[in-house]
Amino acid sequence: MLTIFGRAEKQPGACDNLSRRSFLKIGGAALGGLSLSQLLSLEAQAGVGSSHKAIINIYLPGGPSHLDMWDLKPNAPTEIRGEFNPISTNVPGVQICELFPRVAAMMDKFAIIRSLSDSDGRHDCYQCMTGHKFGERQPNGGWPAGGAWVSRLAGPVNHAVPPNLALMYPTGNRTWGEPGTSGFLEISHNPFNLVGRKPGENPENMVLKDISLERLQDRDQLRLALDKFRRDADVARKLESVNTYAEQALGILTDSKLGDALDLSQEDPRIVARYGQSDQKFQRDGAPKMIENFCIARRLVEAGARYVSLNYSRWDWHGGDGMNFPRSREEFPLLDQGLAALVTDLHERGLDKDVCVVVWGEFGRTPKINKNNSRDHWPRANAALMAGNLNTGQVVGETTKFGEEPARRPVKFQEVFATLYDKLGLDAHRDRVFDGSGTPRYPVDSGVEAIAELL
Numbered sequence: 303m304l305t306i307f308g309r310a311e312k313q314p315g316a317c318d319n320l321s322r323r324s325f326l327k328i329g330g331a332a333l334g335g336l337s338l339s340q341l342l343s344l345e346a347q348a349g350v351g352s353s354h355k356a357i358i359n360i361y362l363p364g365g366p367s368h369l370d371m372w373d374l375k376p377n378a379p380t381e382i383r384g385e386f387n388p389i390s391t392n393v394p395g396v397q398i399c400e401l402f403p404r405v406a407a408m409m410d411k412f413a414i415i416r417s418l419s420d421s422d423g424r425h426d427c428y429q430c431m432t433g434h435k436f437g438e439r440q441p442n443g444g445w446p447a448g449g450a451w452v453s454r455l456a457g458p459v460n461h462a463v464p465p466n467l468a469l470m471y472p473t474g475n476r477t478w479g480e481p482g483t484s485g486f487l488e489i490s491h492n493p494f495n496l497v498g499r500k501p502g503e504n505p506e507n508m509v510l511k512d513i514s515l516e517r518l519q520d521r522d523q524l525r526l527a528l529d530k531f532r533r534d535a536d537v538a539r540k541l542e543s544v545n546t547y548a549e550q551a552l553g554i555l556t557d558s559k560l561g562d563a564l565d566l567s568q569e570d571p572r573i574v575a576r577y578g579q580s581d582q583k584f585q586r587d588g589a590p591k592m593i594e595n596f597c598i599a600r601r602l603v604e605a606g607a608r609y610v611s612l613n614y615s616r617w618d619w620h621g622g623d624g625m626n627f628p629r630s631r632e633e634f635p636l637l638d639q640g641l642a643a644l645v646t647d648l649h650e651r652g653l654d655k656d657v658c659v660v661v662w663g664e665f666g667r668t669p670k671i672n673k674n675n676s677r678d679h680w681p682r683a684n685a686a687l688m689a690g691n692l693n694t695g696q697v698v699g700e701t702t703k704f705g706e707e708p709a710r711r712p713v714k715f716q717e718v719f720a721t722l723y724d725k726l727g728l729d730a731h732r733d734r735v736f737d738g739s740g741t742p743r744y745p746v747d748s749g750v751e752a753i754a755e756l757l
Contacts, residue, residue, distance in 0.1 A: 364618030417699025426477030447482025474587025588616025621674020
């Protein structure tokens with residue numbers, strides 16, 4: 303269980319051996335002896351509680367190989383095609399890597415973009431979080447991440463769950479663990495990150511400094527603590543940030559919906575088992591293989607999140623201890639299991655009509671295999687896997703015969719975001735916000751349209 307507000311302690315004489323702290327932590331969503339999953343089930347049967355649109359953005363740090371996952375070239379020379387064979391999927395004419403048999407069996411519920419064409423080439427998640435290239439001209443304050451736009455334009459579903467959530471582990475390569483910011487938007491739309499530096503560690507955003515649940519009940523102590531926050535904040539923006547997170551933390555402390563969504567012990571064990579076993583070790587300078595976070599992302603959406611971003615494992619394999627093909631044999635099957643479980647969950651719960659999923663990295667890999675039997679960085683061609691509330695069961699775009707660059711239907715990162723916004727009910731060319739200089743800004747640039755094939 304991920305403990306949000308401190309250690310859970312058993313106390314002699316407490317009802318069911320639960321401390322007052324634990325009881326408050328379980329609180330609202332266990333009212334009447336019902337777990338969160340039972341409440342959500344009852345809400346779903348009543349047609350309420352899970353009807354909001356949402357996005358799950360799964361980022362694979364380091365640049366996964368498009369040629370070994372979704373765009374194999376079996377007729378290319380050996381030094382290009384690699385070690386893996388394509389397999390047929392349940393969509394006629396669509397093939398993917400043999401190490402993704404579960405996804406292949408339900409390809410009608412996925413869509414592949416094989417022609418992402420404008421990868422920045424930077425080793426970070428900025429473009430996967432914002433749609434923009436890092437070096438392009440930015441408004442004062444910077445470009446908002448996708449979740450910040452969603453938070454600003456769609457707003458929260460309920461008071462207990464911020465609309466823009468992240469399960470982004472801080473990584474050794476710092477830029478692989480940054481979920482983006484609110485940019486020129488109000489700081490309240492920043493992603494609310496739910497994970498710490500180690501799996502299970504209390505995330506800083508969800509700990510109101512030294513305020514425990516017991517101290518929350520003492521209003522005088524709470525007031526004094528908040529006053530101290532304000533005195534400690536020596537610049538206006540920092541003060542705004544403190545107040546924002548204090549307000550969010552107070553909402554969370556008085557409603558256990560978010561904490562319960564993070565608690566996989568409340569999920570049906572058979573459902574959790576579908577996702578596979580997480581590995582809590584960080585992958586060198588990348589993220590851990592917390593495949594169960596895919597399940598948590600779905601639970602967060604059910605609890606009220608509109609946008610959930612997460613980083614998963616490490617995909618930068620050049621050679622040495624990170625050789626492409628041996629690492630692929632380790633990584634691909636677990637990703638296959640996790641993605642299939644997530645999309646199966648969405649469909650079984652009817653959430654496929656509300657939730658969009660995108661899976662991608664910052665760039666693709668070189669068509670030609672290097673001397674270490676691996677592939678290097680390749681921004682000229684990239685791929686993404688999508689699922690959920692889209693026209694699935696198809697491939698968008700095509701690369702050249704050796705996978706060097708798009709040969710048909712090039713797609714830009716911003717087009718993917720425009721598609722996600724459209725399915726969320728936002729108009730990326732009409733919904734505007736003025737930046738600090740009074741300039742109107744939109745979620746995507748002028749001329750960028752959603753991917754018509756997916757709508």
